[in-house]
Amino acid sequence: MTQQMHQKGVGRWAWAAIAAAVLVAACGGGGGGSSTATPSTPTTPTTPTTPTTPVAGAVKIFDRTTAPAKLSEWNLVLNDGNNLTLNQGVIPYDLNSALFTDYAFKLRAIYVPAGKKITYKVDGTLDFPIGSAIAKTFYYPKATGTDPAYQAVARQNQTEQGSSIALASHVLIETRLLVLQDDGTWVGLPYVWDADQKDATLRIGGRDLPVELVGSSGNEKITYAVPSASDCLKCHSTQTSGGNGILPIGPKARNMNKNYEFSAGNVENQLTNLDDLKLLAGFTGLSGAPANVDWRDATKTYEARAKAYLDVNCAHCHSSRGAAFQSGLMLDYDSVGNPVPSNVTWGVCKKPLAYGGAGATRKYDIEPGNADLSVLLYRMSHTATADVMPSVGRKVNHTEGIEMVRGWINQITLPGCGN
Numbered sequence: 001m002t003q004q005m006h007q008k009g010v011g012r013w014a015w016a017a018i019a020a021a022v023l024v025a026a027c028g029g030g031g032g033g034s035s036t037a038t039p040s041t042p043t044t045p046t047t048p049t050t051p052t053t054p055v056a057g058a059v060k061i062f063d064r065t066t067a068p069a070k071l072s073e074w075n076l077v078l079n080d081g082n083n084l085t086l087n088q089g090v091i092p093y094d095l096n097s098a099l100f101t102d103y104a105f106k107l108r109a110i111y112v113p114a115g116k117k118i119t120y121k122v123d124g125t126l127d128f129p130i131g132s133a134i135a136k137t138f139y140y141p142k143a144t145g146t147d148p149a150y151q152a153v154a155r156q157n158q159t160e161q162g163s164s165i166a167l168a169s170h171v172l173i174e175t176r177l178l179v180l181q182d183d184g185t186w187v188g189l190p191y192v193w194d195a196d197q198k199d200a201t202l203r204i205g206g207r208d209l210p211v212e213l214v215g216s217s218g219n220e221k222i223t224y225a226v227p228s229a230s231d232c233l234k235c236h237s238t239q240t241s242g243g244n245g246i247l248p249i250g251p252k253a254r255n256m257n258k259n260y261e262f263s264a265g266n267v268e269n270q271l272t273n274l275d276d277l278k279l280l281a282g283f284t285g286l287s288g289a290p291a292n293v294d295w296r297d298a299t300k301t302y303e304a305r306a307k308a309y310l311d312v313n314c315a316h317c318h319s320s321r322g323a324a325f326q327s328g329l330m331l332d333y334d335s336v337g338n339p340v341p342s343n344v345t346w347g348v349c350k351k352p353l354a355y356g357g358a359g360a361t362r363k364y365d366i367e368p369g370n371a372d373l374s375v376l377l378y379r380m381s382h383t384a385t386a387d388v389m390p391s392v393g394r395k396v397n398h399t400e401g402i403e404m405v406r407g408w409i410n411q412i413t414l415p416g417c418g419n
């Protein structure tokens, strides 16, 4: 069973993991359980079925010069035609607040080479050892569309957890890899799933895919854009204006500090789990560990939700090392809501520097108490090239995210900007 490695007390969990896998297969449930549904706990252990997954080899790590054409060669994810499953030692994770990408679901996973550890840090991205890989698979629930030329998928604003994706009910789009090579630099590789869903192919130039998002509010046809290898730099860069260094964005303590349902009913804090697996160095327990809120959590303050949302959706460009540094608008966790050095830093009464789109009749990035007069909300709510923010990575508006940011701006009580 591939799930056992992800959990502490492998012996204790062995039956649960087998039963859970059988359950997932039987229900056709994707992601091995969702965050919204209450997982059903099997009472009698089912007789384990012979795994249909071919016995996989160990994970293989390549560098940018030897990266194989097919994703299967890495042995990070295994595809038996029924489920996409993580290989042994490949650990799934989720983020307290995540990046919006046209309503796609994501299965994220970390691989650390045997005998090595990730170094814990309170601030910034965790330090990964050479030979680590992070895989992020983008997928959707299947749906019935109106145009056979488009892949019809369901538009849902919810995450799934677990360690596998049921292929009968889901469509795989792309798997992005970040790999830490021997020379200490990360390489980013875009793999696009083949039409037959059996394997994914390396597409250095990226790929445009016709996708129809099916939702209760109507259908939307888009050209889903798999980023090219050079596009990775627009967001993952370690220097302003996309220098040549790539860094992971999500695996920070405050974003990783959350519970994850590794298999049905088996829930564990992600940092504790890594520590229990002896994969985390320098971690002294959850008491001092920071945690971002889930931006969807309406019981939290608007400010906490906005800080978390803007940090993961905007700050990779809108920060001192990002591509939007020149604009002077800083949307990282520490800047948003912080009067030091100035509220202008995070947009309050800040005039946009280089924006000439249709929303430019608005004067300021944020007009306190008035979201509809704020350039920031306008650019989040439009998809024309001159307006769209983030400037790459989405084709449709994030309705729920926009509503939250609207609520946040509307309740800011700082003095108005005047003329």
Ligand code: HEC
Pocket (backbone or CB within 6 Å): 095, 097, 098, 099, 100, 108, 134, 135, 136, 176, 177, 178, 187, 188, 189, 190, 227, 228, 229, 231, 232, 233, 234, 235, 236, 247, 248, 249, 250, 251, 312, 313, 316, 390, 392, 393
């Ligand atoms: C529009 C900006 C953007 C682009 C372009 C982009 N990424 Fe990311 N990526 C992010 C953000 C933000 C996260 C973290 C949040 C999340 O996972 O939801 C992330 C996460 C990831 C992760 C998980 C580890 C991590 O860094 O958090 C991988 C792997 C990854 N990206 C690979 C790639 C590759 C490979 C490319 C290029 C083919 C790419 N990304 C292009 C914004 C981007």
Ligand code: HEC
Pocket (backbone or CB within 6 Å): 234, 235, 310, 313, 314, 315, 316, 317, 318, 323, 324, 327, 328, 329, 350, 351, 352, 353, 354, 355, 365, 375, 376, 379, 380, 389, 390, 391, 392
């Ligand atoms: C891939 C990089 C990237 C991401 C991600 C990104 N932006 Fe931007 N943004 C830019 C660049 C570059 C500029 C400057 C050029 C322009 O105004 O179009 C900019 C400018 C802006 C401006 C005008 C700022 C000023 O004062 O001049 C606003 C407002 C803005 N972005 C909002 C956002 C928001 C909100 C998000 C996240 C939801 C976001 N951006 C994500 C690249 C990005």
